[in-house]
Amino acid sequence: MKHALAAIIAVGLTPTPQLAAAQGGGIAQSLEGRPHLGMHHAAITVSDIDATVAFYSKAVTYKVVKRYKVNGSAFPKSILGKRHKTVDVALVEMPTGFIQLMDFEPGKPAAPNARPVIGPGYTHICFQSPSKDPAILRFMAAGLEIISRFGKPDGVDIGGYGVRYAYGRDPDGIMIENESLDAPKRNEASWITHIANTVHDRDMMLGFYAKLLGHKAHRTIEQENRPRLDDVAGIDNLSIKGGWFNIGNMELEVWEYVRPKTPKPTGRKMLDEIGYSAFSLEVANLNAEQARLKKAGIALVGKPVKLGGWNVQYGYDPEGNLFSVQQNVTANVSESVAGRTMRQ
Numbered sequence: 001m002k003h004a005l006a007a008i009i010a011v012g013l014t015p016t017p018q019l020a021a022a023q024g025g026g027i028a029q030s031l032e033g034r035p036h037l038g039m040h041h042a043a044i045t046v047s048d049i050d051a052t053v054a055f056y057s058k059a060v061t062y063k064v065v066k067r068y069k070v071n072g073s074a075f076p077k078s079i080l081g082k083r084h085k086t087v088d089v090a091l092v093e094m095p096t097g098f099i100q101l102m103d104f105e106p107g108k109p110a111a112p113n114a115r116p117v118i119g120p121g122y123t124h125i126c127f128q129s130p131s132k133d134p135a136i137l138r139f140m141a142a143g144l145e146i147i148s149r150f151g152k153p154d155g156v157d158i159g160g161y162g163v164r165y166a167y168g169r170d171p172d173g174i175m176i177e178n179e180s181l182d183a184p185k186r187n188e189a190s191w192i193t194h195i196a197n198t199v200h201d202r203d204m205m206l207g208f209y210a211k212l213l214g215h216k217a218h219r220t221i222e223q224e225n226r227p228r229l230d231d232v233a234g235i236d237n238l239s240i241k242g243g244w245f246n247i248g249n250m251e252l253e254v255w256e257y258v259r260p261k262t263p264k265p266t267g268r269k270m271l272d273e274i275g276y277s278a279f280s281l282e283v284a285n286l287n288a289e290q291a292r293l294k295k296a297g298i299a300l301v302g303k304p305v306k307l308g309g310w311n312v313q314y315g316y317d318p319e320g321n322l323f324s325v326q327q328n329v330t331a332n333v334s335e336s337v338a339g340r341t342m343r344q
Helices: 017-023 049-057 135-142 202-213 227-233 286-295
Strands: 004-007 038-045 063-071 086-093 098-103 121-130 163-181 191-198 219-224 239-246 251-259 275-282 300-307 310-316 322-328
Touching: 038 191, 038 322, 049 086, 049 098, 049 163, 121 135, 121 275, 135 163, 163 227, 163 275, 202 239, 202 251, 286 300, 286 310, 286 322
Parallel strands: 038 098, 121 163, 191 251, 275 322
Antiparallel strands: 004 163, 038 275, 063 086, 086 098, 121 191, 219 239, 239 251, 300 310, 310 322
8 A cells, every 4th residue: 555555653752762672672561451352453454465565575575465346335335435346455464463455446547646744644664683794774665765865774763772764655655664673573574563643632632542442552752943844744843642552462652742733634544545544443342343443432433344364343532533443353363463462
């Protein structure tokens, strides 16, 4: 397809060792008592699954563990821009979780969709890699369109704490972020750590996500007058607000651009729009989770969809972004994120 596969880098980091550690492997938190087993996947709608896999495989380990087709009528009409006969789906495994690729018109070309860095909507996922072999160099060799203004060969050094940041876009215009780490908390060549939602009203959305996830954000920031931060996003004179939710194996990152202002969404995002379309939370009991969300006043859409051995319930956040919760019914246990963590 985070702009079809465009990378948006997390730009608002305070230059401290503590924040560097958080970005470099996550904050260890117990999931005991929480409603979810983890973030199962980031969902991306792409123009061609084979082309997407070929592109990313040049830079990171991008292992397709399941590929299947589903009838387009399986999805609620209200989350699609139009009806589709057949949807091509691929599940890509990364060390920390999964990426779900969807092509709603297999065999038909689709124009790139480069969402603005300032949003609104899901703007990027973040790949991390060790600085001794930074994935960003392989992404660039593969043709990633760079957004950031590099100060170092592998990205922007915001504060000298051992992390360099870079945003770029894949052939679908989809944005990705790469963080190059001097002291990685994992030993693989690459992994994903978060999906970012860039919103019009951060505080309102932090409140919503606290209800959805069952816990508050573990970190919030407000930043401005940071030239190196500007370099990450490729935008001068930024003022931003951010927040992070630890979901065990990955994080949800929430940004609001104050200057220039993240626009107010004009409607609900559709699942078949090229780009990041949703993130999905894995649960052990979908019926219980549906009841919990309804009690919390969270909008669910239609009945659960059967996708690759999972029952998937879609819903919308207050700014019109899709999310889903899903339960394993017949899928292999290896497709679960239960027990996975950001750190090894």
